[in-house]
Amino acid sequence: MLDQIWVSRASFQYGLCVALFVVALIKGAMPEKLLSGALVGAIVADLLYHAVIGSTSYANLELGHATQDIVLFAISWAIALRANRVYPLWIAGAQLISVTSHVYRAAFEHIHPVVYAVMMRLPFYVNVLALLLGLTAHIRRTARIGKYPSWRGYSDRFWAPPPRPRPSG
Template sequence: MLTWGARAYLQYGVYLLLFLVAWRRGDAPERILAGIMLGMVVVDRIYHLGRGSDLLVYYGVDVVHLAIDMSSLLGIGYVALHANRVYPLWIGGAQIIAFSSHFYRLGIVDIHTTAYQVMAIIPSYVQLLAMALGLVFHARRRKTRGSYPSWRKSSAPSSESGARPLHAA
């Protein structure tokens, strides 16, 4: 049976494996997302190895974890909104949950530490699953249909496009 600490190292290995697969088999969205996810782990590990105490905690919220989650949310959110894929939306949704857990902690100071940690950690499993499935579906789609665009094109018509107004005079 895996202990809680051993589970973390297994999870880190999966992040690294997904990054390597995305780099080899994926396109820009896969590489960016896998890089962000691996980057979160690397920055977190450096932070935990380097800190001597909990000096960066504000009302029970670890400010560095909040910053990691916020910057990751911005990057993942950009990819989720612009990539020609569905799975980044799942990764982004899970990141929203992880990010909002910090504000839940701020609002309810009496929340049990374990509940806060679960709200911040469980979304990473959803992200790993979504990333793995996304890589599989991307590879299958590319094999069956060939190359396809990685990014969506803007669908909003501009006023310069010659579109007719609704009420013509």
Template structure:
């Protein structure tokens, strides 16, 4: 029964985790953590609004232009964060977003890509992003407990 609930509501559980991590980042994190959380939370909100308005949820036999636009914007935002932040985890989040974004291009270039592969390679990297964000929050909290405050942004 629990397994069925987890499978059926996995996306909503992931959204809840993202919002909880974002709330924690705003309560205990520094600038990069707040920005990373805001980017992930905004991605979820825009994704949900898009799919409710488009009404095409679950169609992966051709490229989803709305989802591709969302992924491109998130890619640019994460790239900006990864370049400026004095942290490693934004690079992992950016790498995962790059996989998702490039899959749209791969789908457009090769129509023989199975819809399940397109679905997985567009959505699965978000789990990597959640894990990287979680690890980044834990690492930030540990560093502040051991060393106190430290700079959040790169100077060069």
């Protein structure tokens, strides 16, 4: 019974992330597209990791999961610093908790595997919820006021394509 719930939970989570990604591609701006793509990418990386490694016990530091969480943190942090939105900060903060779980596991081996698993996995649910709320807010705001800047002022140059050279003469 518990295994059935666990598989259903994973299928629901994957389906929701893919649905958010599709909606972000259609109605979202670049921050929504990048963050939803990063979440789907994290799911794909996790599925590939478990296809190669198999199941994990959380009794020791999970280097594969730690790598995935660090990469997702770096992506979400870079977006959060530049996006003209608040919810990416929640995603980056949740990922920081997930990264901290791996540091804590490496430093203190007496941590219970369930505590490690919860600290590592729960932030992803916060990420999905934050993306859902942020994407909904973006769609509503766009319908209400029209297009608005996706990035903070100075970061437009960072994300924009390089300017074309002017013809001389």
